[in-house]
Amino acid sequence: MTDVDLSEPEADSPVFISPVAMENDPDALFAGDRGILDADVRRVLVRILQRRFLLAENSPAEWTLLLEHQQMIESRLNDLFVRLVIDHDRGVAYKEQVRSDEVDVPILLKDEAYSRAETLVLVYLRTVFQRETTAGAPSARVDVEEVEQTVLTYFAESDGTRASQQRAVRTAIARLDREGIIEEESEGRYRIGPLIEIVLSAEVLRDLQRWLDEQTDATDTEVPANPDPPASAPSEISEEDLPA
Incomplete structure (x- = not known):
């Protein structure tokens, strides 16, 4: 059996790497930079x-x-x-x-869900964007009032007062503006960017629209207007379903 030499290497040994002072390493951005x-x-x-x-x-x-x-x-x-x-x-x-069944992958990116109000706003924005671009328009724009008016129709009385619902919609619009999905060009008027197509794919949009249609039908037949959405169209879209 061969013994392993665990003694400290000599300072002049080729395996010993002397630390380089930052002032002597012009490529280093901070002390100890590797x-x-x-x-x-x-x-x-x-x-x-x-x-x-x-x-x-x-x-x-x-x-x-x-x-x-x-x-x-x-x-x-x-x-x-x-x-x-x-x-x-x-x-x-x-x-x-990255997610894999073959490799043990530690999860670095946490899920950050969109709220129900944010999801409803996204659906409306995606619908407008699809309609306008299909018609040949170079871009799509919306006013905050029209977004609010449409999205509020999907809220039930159990979702709070009208004022709280309006605040939820305005807060949703503000978040989507920060994320670059929409851009405010003038007060209360937003341009919808192509990022909306990535956030809500055509398939997810169809699922969510189907769920919203079911809500509308339920309201017409006096069934509670705010049932839980199907698993394929969650009321909160998590980053597991979207780009992180």
Whole structure:
């Protein structure tokens, strides 16, 4: 049996790596830095991890860096069991949690559900976007009043007062604006971005519209107007169903 020498290596031994002072390592960004990415590329990587989406239209410099260093950024994300998805046509990048039955994958990205009001607003926005783009319009726009008027028809008396329902709709619109799904061009008027097609696929939209139609039919027959939606069309869309 061969003994293993566990003694400390000599300082001048080739296996001994002396720490390099930051002032002597121009590529280091901070003390002890072992990263190999440039500072700007690291920032793009952090933005991908921080945000649900990175939009070319809103962040052109970061988008350019992402495309230039896509392979390296993908590699770093894959090390965390996270997948990078880039939709070049829509100018959208987002991340997805890798899930596998063959490999034990620790879950890094937590689910963050959309509320019922947010889901209803998303359905209306997606419907308008689909209608306008199918008709050949270059873009689709909505007024907050028309969104509110339509979405409120799906609330029941048990959902609170009219004022609280209106606040829920306005809060939903504000969140979707922050996420870049819509953009306020003037007070109370929003442009619907192509990101809506990623957030709500045509298949999910059909399921949700079917559920809403069932709610309407139930109201006409005096059945409670706010039943639980079917499993295929949840009242809250989680990040497990959407881009993370």
